[in-house]
Amino acid sequence: MNKKNKILVSACLLGNKVRYDAKDNLxxxxxxxxxxxxxxxxxxxxxxxxxxxxxxxxxxxxxKFPLRITSFTGEDVTPEFLAGAEKTLELARQYDCCCALLKSRSPSCGNLEVYDGNFNGTIKAGSGATADELMRNGIPVYSERQLDQLIEFIDQLDSYDSSDFQQEAI
Structure with a gap:
């Protein structure tokens, strides 16, 4: 049976109003x-x-070393970010996700770049706590800025799964 590959997705990218400002990134x-x-x-x-x-x-x-994430008000929220990363990895494993589509530049989800920690909109190379956890555990992470690459990845997996299934049926 050809199972469809599951994709872990930042809820804000699907229109859920879960961003820090209670908005989405649909x-x-x-x-x-x-x-x-x-x-x-x-x-x-x-x-x-x-x-x-x-x-x-x-x-x-x-x-990053050691990881320290703070809110704009100066509160250390590192424990919450690390707990969220661990729970997200558990969810990815539970659903056997082949990859993740996460929100770029987020201190959780950014995979290639994040804000620099000065709360002034400056971007730097780096990745967020959840993206790091997923990548360390072999789960490819894409951002919405890499949607074409994600589509190509999924299409390749789907065609591989289909040809594999056809081989088994013979």
């Missing part, structure tokens, strides 16, 4: 709509999973 994509209709998407907000409320003060990574 992306309009026929691929996402189709995958959602197929039951392939596993929505998650790592920050909510870690116990943070919505709305909440924005947070940025202050240092």
């Amino acid at each position: 992306i309009d994509s026929s691929h996402l709509t189709r995958w959602q209709e197929q039951g392939r998407l596993v929505p998650v907000c790592p920050e909510l999973e870690g116990g943070l409320p919505t709305p909440r003060s924005p947070a940025e990574i202050q240092s």
